[in-house]
Amino acid sequence: MRPLDETETTVVFEKLFKFVGNNLKKIVENPSDEGPESTPGSYCFRLQKNRVYYVSEALVKRATNISRKNLVSFGTCIGKYTHAGSFHLTIMSLNILAANAKHKVWLKPTSEMSFLYGNHVLKGGLGRITDSIVPGDGVVVFSMSDVPLGFGIAAKSTQDCRKLDPNGIVVLHQADIGEYLRDEDDL
Amino acid sequence: MDALTRNKKKVAHSQTPPLYKRTNSSPLKKAPKSQKPPLKKQRKGISEEKPEVSTDEKEEEEEENELSDQGDEGSESGSDFFSDDDDDDGEDTEPLAGDFIDGSDHEEGILGSDFGGSKLERKSRAIDRKRKKEEKDAEDEFKMNIKEIPDEFQLPTQKELEEEARRPPDLPSLQIRIREIVRVLSNFKDLRPKGDKHERTDFVEQLKADLGSYYGYNEFLIGTLIEMFPVVELMELIEAFEKKRPTSIRTNTLKTRRRDLADVLLNRGVNLDPLSKWSKVGLIVYDSQVPIGATPEYLAGFYMLQSASSFLPVMALAPREKERVVDMAAAPGGKTTYVAALMKNTGIIYANEMKVPRLKSLSANLHRMGVTNTIVCNYDGRELPKVLGQNSVDRVLLDAPCSGTGVISKDESVKTSKSADDIKKFAHLQKQLILGAIDLVDANSKTGGYIVYSTCSIMIPEVGEPYFFCSTFFFFSWHLHVLSLFSFVQQIMQNEAVIDYALKNRDVKLVPCGLDFGRPGFSSFIEHRFHPSLEKTRRFYPHIHNMDGFFVAKLKKMSNAMQPSGNVEPDITMEQAQVSSSDDDDEKVEAIEESEKPPVTNGQPKRESNTRENKNKQKIPRSKEIDKGKRNKYTKTGSSNVEEPRKQKKKRSQWKNEIAQAREEKRKAMRENAKEKPKHRG
Numbered sequence: 001m002r003p004l005d006e007t008e009t010t011v012v013f014e015k016l017f018k019f020v021g022n023n024l025k026k027i028v029e030n031p032s033d034e035g036p037e038s039t040p041g042s043y044c045f046r047l048q049k050n051r052v053y054y055v056s057e058a059l060v061k062r063a064t065n066i067s068r069k070n071l072v073s074f075g076t077c078i079g080k081y082t083h084a085g086s087f088h089l090t091i092m093s094l095n096i097l098a099a100n101a102k103h104k105v106w107l108k109p110t111s112e113m114s115f116l117y118g119n120h121v122l123k124g125g126l127g128r129i130t131d132s133i134v135p136g137d138g139v140v141v142f143s144m145s146d147v148p149l150g151f152g153i154a155a156k157s158t159q160d161c162r163k164l165d166p167n168g169i170v171v172l173h174q175a176d177i178g179e180y181l182r183d184e185d186d187l
Numbered sequence: 188m189d190a191l192t193r194n195k196k197k198v199a200h201s202q203t204p205p206l207y208k209r210t211n212s213s214p215l216k217k218a219p220k221s222q223k224p225p226l227k228k229q230r231k232g233i234s235e236e237k238p239e240v241s242t243d244e245k246e247e248e249e250e251e252n253e254l255s256d257q258g259d260e261g262s263e264s265g266s267d268f269f270s271d272d273d274d275d276d277g278e279d280t281e282p283l284a285g286d287f288i289d290g291s292d293h294e295e296g297i298l299g300s301d302f303g304g305s306k307l308e309r310k311s312r313a314i315d316r317k318r319k320k321e322e323k324d325a326e327d328e329f330k331m332n333i334k335e336i337p338d339e340f341q342l343p344t345q346k347e348l349e350e351e352a353r354r355p356p357d358l359p360s361l362q363i364r365i366r367e368i369v370r371v372l373s374n375f376k377d378l379r380p381k382g383d384k385h386e387r388t389d390f391v392e393q394l395k396a397d398l399g400s401y402y403g404y405n406e407f408l409i410g411t412l413i414e415m416f417p418v419v420e421l422m423e424l425i426e427a428f429e430k431k432r433p434t435s436i437r438t439n440t441l442k443t444r445r446r447d448l449a450d451v452l453l454n455r456g457v458n459l460d461p462l463s464k465w466s467k468v469g470l471i472v473y474d475s476q477v478p479i480g481a482t483p484e485y486l487a488g489f490y491m492l493q494s495a496s497s498f499l500p501v502m503a504l505a506p507r508e509k510e511r512v513v514d515m516a517a518a519p520g521g522k523t524t525y526v527a528a529l530m531k532n533t534g535i536i537y538a539n540e541m542k543v544p545r546l547k548s549l550s551a552n553l554h555r556m557g558v559t560n561t562i563v564c565n566y567d568g569r570e571l572p573k574v575l576g577q578n579s580v581d582r583v584l585l586d587a588p589c590s591g592t593g594v595i596s597k598d599e600s601v602k603t604s605k606s607a608d609d610i611k612k613f614a615h616l617q618k619q620l621i622l623g624a625i626d627l628v629d630a631n632s633k634t635g636g637y638i639v640y641s642t643c644s645i646m647i648p649e650v651g652e653p654y655f656f657c658s659t660f661f662f663f664s665w666h667l668h669v670l671s672l673f674s675f676v677q678q679i680m681q682n683e684a685v686i687d688y689a690l691k692n693r694d695v696k697l698v699p700c701g702l703d704f705g706r707p708g709f710s711s712f713i714e715h716r717f718h719p720s721l722e723k724t725r726r727f728y729p730h731i732h733n734m735d736g737f738f739v740a741k742l743k744k745m746s747n748a749m750q751p752s753g754n755v756e757p758d759i760t761m762e763q764a765q766v767s768s769s770d771d772d773d774e775k776v777e778a779i780e781e782s783e784k785p786p787v788t789n790g791q792p793k794r795e796s797n798t799r800e801n802k803n804k805q806k807i808p809r810s811k812e813i814d815k816g817k818r819n820k821y822t823k824t825g826s827s828n829v830e831e832p833r834k835q836k837k838k839r840s841q842w843k844n845e846i847a848q849a850r851e852e853k854r855k856a857m858r859e860n861a862k863e864k865p866k867h868r869g
Contacts, residue, residue: 056559062535063562066574072563073550092554112483145451147487177486180555184547 001048001063001071011087012045012052015079016097019089019138019151023100032056043075051080052087054096091150091175094140098148101140104130105171112143115150116178124166133158139171150176342368342385342393361401365422368394372418394418398425420730427730434479436490437498437521438468439556440528443489445470451484465704466498468528488556493521496727496737500586500641501525503700503725503741507634508533510581513627515568515620518545520552522586527558536561537580539571569619572626578747581635583624587617587642587685617642617685625693630744638695638742640686643735683708686724686740687717691842694750695742697723702739706731718842719849 004012017024030043041057048071055063055075063074078093089097107115111125127144137154152171161170179186343351343364351357368390375387391413399409402425416424436459438445445461445468452459456476462469470490472479479485480492501522506512508530517523517538527536538553538561540546550563566574568585624638686708689695697720705725724740 059535059560059562065576066562066564066566070565070574072546072565073553074562076554076559077550095557116483116486143483147483147489149483149487177483177555180486180551181481184551 001046001053001060001068001074004045004047004052008047008052008081008087009045012079015087015089015138018136019097019102019140020100021102023102026100027054027096032058045078046074048074051077054078054093089151089175091177091179094148094151094175094177097138097151098140098142101138101151102130103133103137103139103154104128104142105139106142106144106146107149109144112149115141115173116176118173118176118178118182120155120169120173121152121171122166123161123164123168123170126161126170129158129161129170131158133161135160141171141176148177150174150178342389356400358401361397365394365397365401368397369418369422402429423730424728427728427733432494432729432733432735434472435462435493435495436470436472436479437493437525438470438490439488439524440468441532441557442487448484448489451489452482455482455484457482462495462498465702466495466502468525469495469498471495486555491521491524491552491556493525495734496643497521497586498525499700499702499705499725499727499737499739500584500639501529503641503702503739504582504584504637504639505701506530506534506582510534510632510635511537511579513537513539513571513575513580513583513624515539515571515583515585515624516541516587517563518542518549520549520556522584523549523561524552524556524558526584527553527556527560530560532558532560534560537571537575538563539566539568541565541567569623572623575627577626578629578631580627580629581632581637583627583638585620585624585638585640587613587620587640614685618688621685621689622692625689625695625742625744628744630694630747636744637698638744639700639739640689640742641737641739643737683717683721683724686721686742687842689742690718690720694745694748696745697721698741698743699723700725700739700741704732705739708738708740716843716846719846 013024016027020027028043032041032043043054043056044060046053046055046060048068051073053073053075054077059075063071076092076096077090078096079087079089081087105121105126106128107121108125108127111122114125115121121141133139133154134157135154138151139154140151141149143149150173152174155169155172156164161168164170372387372390372394375390395406395409395413398404399406404412412421412424438448449459449461449470452470452475457479458473458475459470460473462471484490485492504512504526506526506529510530511534512526512530514523514526514536518540520538523536523538530536536558538549540549540563543565546563546565553561553563564574621638621640624640628636628638630636686697690697697718700723702725705727707722708724708726721740724738727734727737727739729736
C-alpha cells in the first residue's frame with residue numbers, strides 16, 4: 001500500500017472530474033469520522049495491488065501493520081489500473097460518485113432492469129436528465145426513486161437527446177450495480 | 188394353505204354335489220347366488236363345518252367357500268342360473284359385498300330348518316341372515332384391523348430386525364414405530380408394555396436406529412441429539428430440521444429505514460413481515476414474485492440476505508461508535524456489515540477471513556452496503572494477535588467455524604458427514620481462536636472489553652469448552668460414525684466446553700448476552716460439569732425459536748493478565764433463572780439450582796462459607812466425581828486452611844471451587860431457612 005504518485009494521481013483525478021466536476025474538492029477534503037479518535041481526519045487515496053482505495057487517514061495508519069499480501073481491501077475501492085496503465089472506475093465507487101455527481105440521469109422503472117443487465121441507456125427509457133450535458137461527460141444513472149444504479153458516459157448532449165428517436169443511445173454503460181451479481185469475481 | 192385344504196376336505200365330506208370350481212369371477216357372483224334358496228342348503232352345510240376356523244384365515248376360507256359354492260351352485264342350477272348371475276353380477280357394485288353375504292350365509296350354523304319354508308319366507312330369512320352377517324363381519328373386520336396395530340407396543344425382535352434390514356426401509360411402518368416408541372418413552376413407567384423385559388435403553392437404541400434410517404442421520408449425530416433433548420422435544424427438533432427456515436433480510440440502516448424498505452419491497456410484490464420483537468432491522472420474507480436476492484434495492488445495498496440467527500451475535504456484541512472491532516471470521520460479511528451499521532461507519536472494523544475464495548464476497552458485500560470503515564485482511568485467526576497487537580481492540584466477534592449442526596435444514600449433508608472426529612478438530616481450532624480473540628481485546632478499554640463467541644452448531648462439545656461457544660444454526664432441523672456412547676458424551680460437551688476452556692485459561696468472565704429469549708446454555712451435561720456461569724450463554728433451537736440452531740456467549744475481559752485471576756466469580760444473579768425444562772437431566776437442574784445464589788443477604792454467611800470453601804478446597808477436586816449422587820456428599824473437613832486469596836488457587840480446581848462455593852452458600856441458606864421455620868412455629 002502506498003500513496004499515489006504524480007502521474008497516477010492526475011489520472012485518477014481526471015476520471016473523477018468527469019463525473020463530479022468541481023465537487024472533487026469536496027471528495028478530497030471530506031472530513032471523516034472513522035478511527036477511534038474524536039477529531040475527524042481526512043480522506044486520501046492509496047494504491048494497493050493496482051487498485052486505488054479512497055480511505056480515511058486513521059484507517060490507513062492502522063492498516064500499515066498488515067502485510068502487503070494479506071491486506072485485501074480497506075475503505076472504498078474506487079477503481080483499478082489496467083496493465084496498459086489506464087485507470088477505470090469500478091462500480092464500488094458509486095457511492096462517492098452519486099453523492100457528488102454533476103450530471104445525472106433518471107431511468108423509467110421499465111428500463112431499470114435493462115440497464116442492470118449491462119445494456120446502454122436508450123432514449124425510450126429516459127425519465128429525467130440534467131441540463132448541460134456534453135457528449136463525453138460522466139453521467140450517474142439513477143432510478144426514479146433516486147437509487148443510484150450505475151454510471152456511464154454521455155453519448156449525446158441534452159439538446160440532442162430530445163431530438164433522438166426512442167431507440168437511440170443516450171448513455172453508454174460503464175458500470176452498474178448488477179455487476180455485484182454478474183461479475184462478482186472481477187470486483 | 189391349511190384352511191384351503193381343510194375346506195376342500197369338508198366339501199368332499201358334505202353332501203354337496205361335485206365341485207364345479209369357477210375361480211375367475213367368484214366375487215362378483217356371490218351376491219345374487221346367495222339369494223337363491225336352493226343353493227342355501229349347500230352353503231349351510233358347508234358353513235356348519237366352518238365355525239372353528241380361526242379369524243385370520245376367515246377371509247381365505249370365505250373365498251374358498253364361495254368358490255366351492257359357486258361350483259356347487261353352478262353345477263346344480265345349470266348354466267341358466269349362471270348366466271343370470273352373471274348379468275346380475277355385472278351390475279353389482281362392490282365385489283366385497285358379495286363376500287360378506289356369502290360368508291354370512293356360511294357362518295350361520297343353521298341346518299335345513301328352513302328347508303321346507305315358502306319362497307317368501309326363505310327370502311326374508313335370507314335377508315335377515317345377510318344383515319346379521321354383514322354386521323358381524325364389519326365387527327370382525329374392525330377387530331382385525333385393530334389387532335394388526337397392537338394395543339401394546341412391542342419392540343421388534345432380533346429376527347424381525349434382521350428381516351427388516353434385508354428389505355428396503357418401509358417408511359410408514361418406521362414412522363409408526365418411531366411414534367410408538369416416543370409415546371412409550373415419554374412416560375416410561377406407565378406406558379411400558381407389560382411383560383416386556385426391555386429396558387429403557389433398548390427402546391432408546393431402537394429409536395436411534397429408526398430415526399437414523401427414517402431421516403437420514405448417522406449414528407453419532409442422532410446419539411448426541413438424543414442425549415441432549417427429551418424425547419418429545421427431540422421429535423420436534425428433528426422435524427424442524429427437515430424444514431427450511433424462512434428467509435430473512437436485514438435492513439441496512441446506513442442507507443435506508445425498515446419502514447421505507449418494506450414499502451418498496453411490498454410494491455415489488457414481496458410478501459414480508461417484521462422479523463420479531465427483538466429486532467428493529469429484520470424482515471422475514473414469506474414469498475416474493477421477484478428474486479429477493481436480485482432486486483435493485485438489494486443491489487443498491489438497502490438490505491442483506493441474512494438468517495435471523497446471524498443477527499444474534501452482533502446484537503450481543505452491541506458495538507458503539509468510534510470503537511475498534513475485530514471480526515475474526517467475517518465472510519461473507521453479513522455480521523460485519525451489521526456491526527458497521529450499528530457503528531454508523533465510525534471507528535474501525537478489522538474484517539478477517541482465512542479462506543481466499545470467500546474474500547471476494549466479503550469485500551463485495553462491504554462495498555455494496557456502503558461500509559467504509561473496514562479493513563479486510565486475510566489471516567488465520569490465530570495470527571491476529573501478533574499482527575494487530577495484543578490488547579489493542581475494544582470488541583471481538585468470533586463466529587467460529589463449526590460443525591454446522593445447527594443449519595441442517597440448509598445443508599442436509601451435515602446429517603451424515605459429521606463425526607466425532609470432525610467435532611474434535613473443530614473444537615481444537617475453536618479453542619485456539621478464542622484464546623486469540625481474548626488476547627486481542629484490551630481489558631482496559633473505556634467502552635469495551637467484550638468478546639462474543641458464536642457458532643451455528645448445537646453440539647455441546649463444540650460450544651462448551653473454551654469459553655467459546657459458537658447456527659443453533661443449522662440452523663436442529665439441523666446434521667458419522669459409530670463411537671461408543673462414552674466417548675460420544677466426551678465429544679458432546681465441546682460447545683460449552685470451549686467456553687469453559689477460555690474461562691480457565693484467561694482472565695475473563697461470562698456476562699449476560701442481552702438475548703433473553705434464548706435457552707440458557709448447559710452448565711452440566713451427563714457427567715460433565717462446567718462453570719455455573721455458563722448458563723449465561725444462550726442456545727437457540729429451530730423448533731423453539733424458528734431460526735437455525737445457534738449458540739452465543741459473551742465474555743468480558745477482566746484484565747490483561749494471561750492467567751485467570753481468582754476473581755472469576757460465578758456471577759450468579761437471579762436474572763436468568765430460566766432453568767430450561769428441556770433438559771431432563773436432573774444434574775443440570777441441580778447445577779442451576781446451585782449456581783443460583785440463594786438469597787444470602789448478610790455478609791457473614793458468605794464469609795463463613797468462604798473460609799469453609801478454602802478448607803474444602805483440597806477435598807473438592809477429588810470429590811468432583813462423575814457420579815450424580817456424589818456431588819452433595821463430599822465432606823467438610825478441616826484440611827489445610829488456605830486462607831490466601833484465590834490467586835494461589837490452581838487453575839484446575841479454581842472453577843470447581845467456585846461451584847463448591849455456590850453449593851456451600853445454598854446449603855447455608857437452606858440451613859438458615861430450616862432454623863427460621865422452627866422459630867416461626869415457636
